[in-house]
Amino acid sequence: MQQAAQEHDIRLVVMTPENEAAYGEQNQMIEDLLQGGIDALIVSPVNIHHTDQWVAEAQADGIPLLTIDEKIPGIPYVGSDNYRIGQMAAKEMASRLPAHAAVGILAGSANQDAHIQRTAGFRDYLREHTDLRLVAVAADETKYRQATRESEEMLRQHPAIQGLFV
Template sequence: MKKVIVSIVVLLSLIVAGCSTDSPAENNGDNQENEKDGQVTVGLSVSTLNNPFFVTLKEGAESAAEEHGVELTVADAQDDPAKQVSDIEDLIQQGVDVLVINPTDSAAVVSAIESANDAGIPVITVDRSAEGGEVVSHIASDNVAGGEMAGKFIVEKLGGEGRVVELEGIPGSSAARERGEGFHNIVDHEAGIEVVAKQPADFDRAKGLTVMENIIQATPDFEAVFAHNDEMALGALQALEAAGMEDVMVVGFDATDDAVKSVEEGKMAATIAQQPEIIGSTGIETAVKVANGEDVEEFIPVELQLVE
């Protein structure tokens, strides 16, 4: 009789346990249902947030992330290729679903992209491309076309004859290479146009000022300056004004707020307008599609225009 009673007690215990509404998975911090709640996680590595263009790109990404319910983590490489590689490795360790990368250096970033590839994390590049690794989509303006646009503007304003200075971006970056290529596609075929000096100023306003001061000392006779971005153009403008060379035409690239204001005030001659906010938001929208298994275009262009 005692054996029968014990058996009934054990049976009842099993039935009660089986009827419990809390499974082990549900009691584990509710993590199975709410681990991500289907939320896409994206890591955004930006070359530098010391440049208004990339601040606007980040803001565009943040706005799109909020709209699409994306958990976004932003890392600022501070124009340091080694730091960017380290930042990306950290984002990989965090297990983000997709990486959106704005390379500081198109070659140096390859090892980090390959690490993401090995971890099975899709990579999207924005504004600047990478020289290797598997990238599912690149979102940018056509930098070659923008350089050509700047070259045509300068040639036209100079009447096909004149001496020009070129301020280059960070050596090794796709933006510097492509904008320079487009510019030379035009000016190198104009017999009356001579590029009398070209030096890198690393997309930086203070360096643009210093480099232009040095060029003025060494080669004071020129009529126009093409800078690969607005920050360098604005730095060059400061040096030219200090040297009493306000008549020199300065053309930039990016159409940042400061540059557009300078054009409106008649100081800078023109700038090539990119749309960094759209580049950033498109990066996030594309990341969501990739995370959901949708096909995306290998290159997604963002329109350019001349602001004069």
């Protein structure tokens, strides 16, 4: 984006919250940008459940809006097919594990559509195309320490797990 902005003489402002759980911080950044007279807004929402206010404001002000990596219904989106990514991960895992192996999912944030869709694709592929057994699922914010603890706890409770989709 920065290179394209330079090539087209566009002033680009890039802002990021502290982490993927900081939706309040991100919402304040977006509000400040909207009040500052921007011409367009590109956002990777950290929480799809807390977007209504700034989406409505951008639309009311006629500010073009698109999202990256996180889909919001009715808003143009640039990103991956996250459901398909989950399916591909399950297919790859199934090709590497023995029949009837136990697997688990550490799903990431339930506030991000990418995580929700990847988990759904993984689950659906396992159920429809493999004999792998899904024995544990944990969803948590995407903070390294917390995810590490969740993984350790999952493996402690289910020592037979041979594959973990994170």
